[in-house]
Amino acid sequence: MLDIKFIRENRKTVESAIKKRHEDISVSALIDIEEKRLDLLREIEVLRSRRNTVSEEIGRLKKAKQDASGLIAEMKSVSEKIKSINARLKDTDNHITSIMLTIPNIPHNSVPVGKDEYDNAEIRKWGTPGTFDFEPLNHWDIAEKLDIIDFDRASKIAGARFALMKGPGARLERALMNFMLDHNTARGYREVSPPVLVNRDTMTGTGQLPKFEADLFRTVDPELYLIPTAEVPVTNIHRNEILDEAILPLYYTAYTPCFRREAGSYGKDTRGLIRQHQFNKVELVKFVKPENSYDELEKLTADAEDILQQLGLPYRVVVLCTGDLGFSAAKTYDLEVWLPGQQRYREISSCSNFEDFQARRAKIRFRREGKKGTEFVHTLNGSGLAIGRTVVAILENYQQEDGSVIIPEALRHYMGTEAIKNGI
RNA sequence: GGAGAGGUGGCCGAGUGGUUGAAGGCAGCCGCCUGCUAAGCGGUUGUCUCGAGAAAUCGGGACCCAGGGUUCGAAUCCCUGCCUCUCCGCCA
Incomplete structure (x- = not known):
C-alpha cells in the first residue's frame, strides 16, 4: 500500500507509475474521496470534543445532585449527529481502503519501462x-x-x-x-x-x-x-x-x-x-x-x-x-x-x-x-x-x-x- | 467435540459506568546524590491521526484483543468473532 499523503503530494508520480504498469486507476477520484474523508473527520472531531467536555460537566452536576437534563438532551442530539457522520466516515474509509489496496507499488527508477x-x-x-x-x-x-x-x-x-x-x-x-x-x-x-x-x-x-x-x-x-x-x-x-x-x-x-x-x-x-x-x-x-x-x-x-x-x-x-x-x-x-x-x-x-x-x-x-x-x-x-x-x-x-x-x-x-x- | 476461566501500556498488575491514556510495581531514559558499584531522591517514558507552526512544540480526536450495540457518558454493561489457559474426549 502507498501512503495516501504521498499520493496527494505526488499525484503525477503515482499516475505515471500506474500507467507504466498498464493499470487503470483514477488517482484524482481517490484524492476527491480523501478530501471528503478529511472534511467528515474534522466535522466529527469538533462534535466529539464538545461531547467530551459536556459529558464531564454532566458527571460533575450529577455528583453535586444538580439538574443536568438540559445538557443531557443537548448531548443526545449531538450523539446522534456523531453517529450519522461516523457511519458516512466509515463508508468513506472503507471506500478509500478498497481502492488503496488495489494500487500497485511504484517501480524503482532503475526498473526498465516495458510491456511484458x-x-x-x-x-x-x-x-x-x-x-x-x-x-x-x-x-x-x-x-x-x-x-x-x-x-x-x-x-x-x-x-x-x-x-x-x-x-x-x-x-x-x-x-x-x-x-x-x-x-x-x-x-x-x-x-x-x-x-x-x-x-x-x-x-x-x-x-x-x-x-x-x-x-x-x-x-x-x-x-x-x-x-x-x-x-x-x-x-x-x-x-x-x-x-x-x-x-x-x-x-x-x-x-x-x-x-x-x-x-x-x-x-x-x-x-x-x-x-x-x-x-x-x-x-x-x-x-x-x-x-x-x-x-x-x-x-x-x-x-x-x-x-x-x-x-x-x-x-x-x-x-x-x-x-x-x-x-x-x-x-x-x-x-x-x-x-x-x-x-x-x-x-x-x-x-x-x-x-x-x-x-x-x-x-x-x-x-x-x-x-x-x-x-x-x-x-x-x-x-x-x-x-x-x-x-x-x-x-x-x-x-x-x-x-x-x-x-x-x-x-x-x-x-x-x-x-x-x-x-x- | 464437551465443560470452565481469561484477554488492560515494553513487562507484571489494579481498575464501584463520569478529570482513567489509564493507580502501583518493574524495566528504560534524564537529573541529583554517593570515592566506585549497589541503594536512595526528583522528573520523565505508547501508537495512530486532524489542525496550527520553519521547527522545537502546542491544541483536538481515536486506541484497554477485534467488530457491533446500550448510554448524555463505556476499559467497565450486552452481543458476535478471534486468541490464550485448565479439565474431559479424540488424535499426528
Whole structure:
C-alpha cells in the first residue's frame, strides 16, 4: 500500500507509475474521496470534543445532585449527529481502503519501462550451457526412465499439476531442501518453519489479497488460505510490530510447500514439474532499514545465485520491466536457469524489494535510536530456490547418454550417492 | 467435540459506568546524590491521526484483543468473532 499523503503530494508520480504498469486507476477520484474523508473527520472531531467536555460537566452536576437534563438532551442530539457522520466516515474509509489496496507499488527508477516479459533486461550470465553428444531429453522423459517421478499416479491421487516423487526423486528434493537451508543459514539467515495455512489479514499484509483471490487455494471451515509462497507467513511474522533498530537487518529462511491455483495458465507447461499446484520452495526474507534496501536486494540476489553456482547450473539474471513486475514489488530480479530440454532459460528464483509497500499494509515499523516516532521497514524476499524447478534443472543439465543423472558435487553429501541410475 | 476461566501500556498488575491514556510495581531514559558499584531522591517514558507552526512544540480526536450495540457518558454493561489457559474426549 502507498501512503495516501504521498499520493496527494505526488499525484503525477503515482499516475505515471500506474500507467507504466498498464493499470487503470483514477488517482484524482481517490484524492476527491480523501478530501471528503478529511472534511467528515474534522466535522466529527469538533462534535466529539464538545461531547467530551459536556459529558464531564454532566458527571460533575450529577455528583453535586444538580439538574443536568438540559445538557443531557443537548448531548443526545449531538450523539446522534456523531453517529450519522461516523457511519458516512466509515463508508468513506472503507471506500478509500478498497481502492488503496488495489494500487500497485511504484517501480524503482532503475526498473526498465516495458510491456511484458519480453521487455525484461538481461543483467548478467553465469556459466555456459553444456553441450551434449546426444539429443538432451526433457526432464519428464528422464524422470520416467529412471522411475523417479510419477505424474499418472499423482493425477489419480489429486489431479492434474501434481507430482508423486519416488525413490531418488524424493530423496533429491529432500537433499536440495537441506542443502539450501544449510547454505542460507550459513549466510546469516535464521531458519523458520511457519504455518502454511494463513488467515485473511496475513494474505492482505503481503499483497496477495484482495486482488489475487483467484490464484489461491482456500479452506472452507475455518476459512484459511494455503500459502503460495513462504514470503507470506514469514513477512507476517512481524505484522503489527515496532522493531528495535538494533535487531535490523533481520534475515529469515524457510522451507515450505507452496500452493497455487494457476488459474489462467491452462495449456502452459502442462507436462512436467515446471508448473504445479503444489511445489516445494526455500525462501529468503529480509527486514531492513530503508536506506539499505537496495544494497540488501543485491546481496539477497547474490545469495540465491550462489546456490545455482554451487550446483553448477548455468543461469542468467534479468531485471523485470514495469509491465512484468509483481503488484507489491518496486524492483525484481529473476534468476533463470538453463534447461537443455527446452533450450531456454526458465525462472527459478525471483528476488524483490518491496520497499515499504508490504510494511505499510502489515504495519511493520521500527524506531531509530534516540529519535521520536516510527518508520516503516523495507521488506525483501527471494526464492533460494524453488526446489521442483531445481530438480528439473539438475535432471536436464546433468543427464547422461545412458539415461543416468550425475549428482552435483555440492549435493552428494546430502544425496548419499554420485548418480541416479535406473531405480536407485 | 464437551465443560470452565481469561484477554488492560515494553513487562507484571489494579481498575464501584463520569478529570482513567489509564493507580502501583518493574524495566528504560534524564537529573541529583554517593570515592566506585549497589541503594536512595526528583522528573520523565505508547501508537495512530486532524489542525496550527520553519521547527522545537502546542491544541483536538481515536486506541484497554477485534467488530457491533446500550448510554448524555463505556476499559467497565450486552452481543458476535478471534486468541490464550485448565479439565474431559479424540488424535499426528
